[in-house]
Amino acid sequence: MSGDALRRLIVAAGAVAALGGCGLGPGERPDSPVGLSVTRDFGARPVVQERDAKVSGADTVMRVTQRNAKVTTRFGGDFVHAIAGISGGHAGGRPVDWFIYVNGILTDRGAGGLRVAGGDRLWWDHHEWGLTPDVPAVVGSFPEPFRHGAAGRTPVKVQCELPRAAPCDTVVARLERAGVRVRRGALRRTARDASLRVLVGAWPALRDGTPEARSIEQGPKSSGVFARFADGGRALALLDPRGAVAKRLTAQSGLVAATRQPGRPPVWFVTGTDAPGVAAAARALDEPVLRNHFALATAGGLPLRVPLPEAAG
Numbered sequence: 489m490s491g492d493a494l495r496r497l498i499v500a501a502g503a504v505a506a507l508g509g510c511g512l513g514p515g516e517r518p519d520s521p522v523g524l525s526v527t528r529d530f531g532a533r534p535v536v537q538e539r540d541a542k543v544s545g546a547d548t549v550m551r552v553t554q555r556n557a558k559v560t561t562r563f564g565g566d567f568v569h570a571i572a573g574i575s576g577g578h579a580g581g582r583p584v585d586w587f588i589y590v591n592g593i594l595t596d597r598g599a600g601g602l603r604v605a606g607g608d609r610l611w612w613d614h615h616e617w618g619l620t621p622d623v624p625a626v627v628g629s630f631p632e633p634f635r636h637g638a639a640g641r642t643p644v645k646v647q648c649e650l651p652r653a654a655p656c657d658t659v660v661a662r663l664e665r666a667g668v669r670v671r672r673g674a675l676r677r678t679a680r681d682a683s684l685r686v687l688v689g690a691w692p693a694l695r696d697g698t699p700e701a702r703s704i705e706q707g708p709k710s711s712g713v714f715a716r717f718a719d720g721g722r723a724l725a726l727l728d729p730r731g732a733v734a735k736r737l738t739a740q741s742g743l744v745a746a747t748r749q750p751g752r753p754p755v756w757f758v759t760g761t762d763a764p765g766v767a768a769a770a771r772a773l774d775e776p777v778l779r780n781h782f783a784l785a786t787a788g789g790l791p792l793r794v795p796l797p798e799a800a801g
Contacts, residue, residue: 531780566598591632623712625754631666649689655770691721714795734796742769745783
C-alpha cells in the first residue's frame with residue numbers, strides 16, 4: 489500500500505500476529521494449502537485466484553504473491569506498488585491502493601515481513617479509500633479467521649439473541665462443518681472480550697451490546713462496514729464506496745459483516761431487520777457465497793455485495 493494509506497491506517501499489527509500461524513520453517517512445505525486472492529473494487533473484480541498457491545519454505549506474504557502474480561514493490565521491497573500492472577495512486581480523482589488481508593484481517597505491516605503458515609488465506613484488494621482506509625475485517629475469507637490461529641486454541645463464541653432458534657443452529661453447524669470448535673450461548677453485553685465471536689440476532693437486539701456494534705451504527709468511517717441500519721433496525725441501507733446510500737432494504741433483509749477494534753479480535757455479525765432476515769443471513773454463512781465479499785447483504789434470499797457500486801439501486 490502507499491505511504492499515504494499506510495500512515496492513515498490504525499489497525500494494530502499485533503492482533504494479526506496473534507491470530508495467524510507460526511510460519512513455515514526453512515524448506516518446509518505447508519501442511520495445508522495457502523489461498524491467494526487478488527481482486528479489485530472491494531472484491532468485485534477478480535485478478536488472481538489461487539486456492540493452492542505456490543509456496544516455499546519460510547515464505548512471506550510478499551514472496552507468495554510474487555510466486556503467483558507479477559508484482560512491483562516499493563519501500564525496500566516490503567510493500568506492493570503494483571500487481572498485474574495495477575498500481576496505487578489516484579483513479580478518477582480518488583485515492584486508490586492495494587490492501588492486504590491475512591485470514592480476513594487487515595494488516596498495516598509490510599508484506600515482506602509477514603510469514604505465511606499452512607492454511608492461511610491471503611487477499612489483496614485494490615480499492616479507493618477516500619472515505620476510509622480502515623476496513624479492519626472482512627468476511628470473504630470464511631472460514632477464516634475461525635479455523636486457524638486463536639480459533640485453534642480456544643472455541644469461537646457464538647452468542648445468539650435466541651440460542652435455540654434455527655439461525656443460531658445454522659451458524660453453529662456451518663462453523664463446526666468447517667472444523668471450528670464452537671461454544672454457544674446467549675448475547676452478553678460486555679465492553680471487552682478477547683474471544684473471536686459471532687453475534688446472531690436481529691439488529692435491535694445487537695446494536696447496543698458491544699463497541700463493535702456501536703461502530704457499525706456510526707458508519708464505515710468507524711467500522712469499515714458499508715451498511716447502516718435505520719428505523720430502529722427495521723431498515724438496512726447499503727452504501728457505495730463514497731458512503732452514499734445505494735440501496736435501501738426493509739423487511740426480511742439480512743447482513744453478514746465483520747469489524748474489529750484496535751488490538752482486539754474481529755467480531756462477526758449475522759443479523760438482519762427481523763427474524764426472516766437473520767435466518768437468511770445465517771444461511772449465507774457459506775464459503776462459496778461469502779468468497780471475496782467485504783460484507784454481504786441478503787434481500788429476498790439473494791446475496792448483495794457490500795459496498796454496492798455507485799450506480800446500484
